[in-house]
Amino acid sequence: MTAEYIEGASLLLDDRIVTGSVRIEDGRITGIDVARDGATVIKARGLLLAPAFVDIHGDAFERQVMPRPGVAVPIPAALLETDRQLAANGIATAYHALTLSWEPGLRSVDTGWRIVRALEDLRSRLTADNRIQLRWETFCPEAEPLIAHVLQGADRPALAFNDHTTSALLHPSIPIHDRPFDHVPDYPVTDLASPAFAAKLSDRAKRAHMSPAEFVDLITRIWSRRPAVPADINRIAAMARRAGVPMLSHDDTQVETRDHYRALGARVAEFPMHDRVFHAARAAGDAIVLGAPNAMRGGSHLGSPSAAEMIARGLCDILASDYYYPAMLGAMVRLHADNIAPLPALWQLVAANPALAMGLTDRGRIAPGLRADLLLIDWPEGGPPAPLRTWVAGRAGYSALPTARQPHPEPAV
Structure with a gap:
């Protein structure tokens, strides 16, 4: 060279x-x-x-795989295009947030296998260091063989615990940011037969190539798996600990949630949704991740805590591209212009800190x-x-x- x-x-x-x-x-x-x-x-x-940027959670690759709802393109071509976008936006290391869900379609385990195989086949042709964040939906035990395969691979992945099933079924009287711990016995569930619930799931149904009624029927059947979920989580976490990979928990709303996943080895709080979780994570020494688009735009599109505010308060360590690769640099521009911190300190949020959280001490x-x-x-x-x-x-x-x-x-x- x-x-x-x-x-x-x-x-x-x-x-x-x-x-x-x-x-x-x-x-x-x-x-x-x-x-x-x-x-x-x-x-x-x-x-x-x-x-160069170290991006520990990016799912913008999904727009290359499925540029329009229900319109898929060949996965190798999509990943080659994604790789070019990463490099053009200054991202040298990228953890693709690969959702492994019970949903059919884009976020299914079958699609996950095809993306993993394509990344393996393309490795020598890729520019950036393309890695995988196993974004595991905890109601999807079918993903275990794929998770085991990736954990044993050459590229050290990360494992993120997600529960969009329980959050989707939350009763509408409770704000999403106050959602109880996933495993409480008396979790407040919405009326699964209501038209409002079907309407709420319409976008997910479209992504899964299903009607809203079909999707409601599917998620109702999936909900019956709930008694087995804690044991599944414990088993997958044990696999990750044996492999020595970093673990994250996603969208924590309660201190109990953060404590639960920390006890399993997940020392990264990804996109906490309530002030109390930020403080609990900071007190325990956990790394805290927020979205760079949040910082770039001046706020969250979901109403989550402001990244700029949390950075100023010392409650954010890492910014990830989330759904938009240019946001890594865009966040630096906005935060620097708003005098949130000097540029060298801001840059640690997108380079040194995420590298440290993922155990990448060489970059x-x-x-x-x-x-x-x-x-x-x-x-x-x-x-x-x-x-x-x-x-x-x-x-x-x-x-x-x-x-x-x-x-x-x-x-x-």
Whole structure:
């Protein structure tokens, strides 16, 4: 692999931004402000060089697999397109939030198998480090063989516990953010025969290629599995612990919920939905994840806590792309413009912190010896930033560098 010398950039380091040069070779950062030593020079004066993004939860790939409801495309083509989008948005490491559900269609176990097999077959052709977050719906024991397969694979995945079955059946008199712990005996269930419940599930029915009435009948039958769910969760968590993979719990609304999953080994709280859960997670030393689109847009589209507010309060460690890959950089723009924190501190939310939470100690920062996962950005004064080049382990994963460029003054950031 040819050595490269990124010269004169504004380097986004752990706690400061300085002008300097970075040398990379054989997939690693070999030095900062060292001799070129025969490396190819990339002139970067006036540009920002930052750690590439580590995205621990992204499901935007679903829009490549199914660009319109009920319209599927070949999975290998969809994943190759997804990979290009990752690199073009500065994401060097991506955990695809692969929902494994009892629902037919896009989020079924069958589709999960096809996506996993395609990623395995395409591995040598992919640019970014494509990994899997096993986003397991806890009412879906049929997913266990697939989970076991991925846990034994070469690419260390993550496992996230999801329960959209119990949340879908919540009685409408109770706000979703106050939903009781999933396993309480007297969980308040909606009227499954009501027209309002069928209407609520219409989008999920469409995704599953079913009528609302058919979907209501299906979820009613699935609900009968509830007595077996705690044992299923314990068994899958034990598999993940044996494999040594990081675990997350999703959409926690109660301290009891967070405590339950922490006891199983899930030390990451993904998208908590109530202030009390944030405080419980912080007190226990759990990592807290929120969506970058939340931060980019200035709030959650679901009415969940504001990412910017939680970051300012010290109650958010990680931002994930969620459903929109450009939001990783977009969140940095919005949070920096709103003076939520200095840019080096903000950048840890999308690089160093998610890498640490996933046990990836070789990336997420600009430092000698680490992987050369880097993002070169054109960020002019008063203008929006644009990724110009992404390196993934030193490989040129994406490049929009012009052949001749008039340098900007030093970036405003």
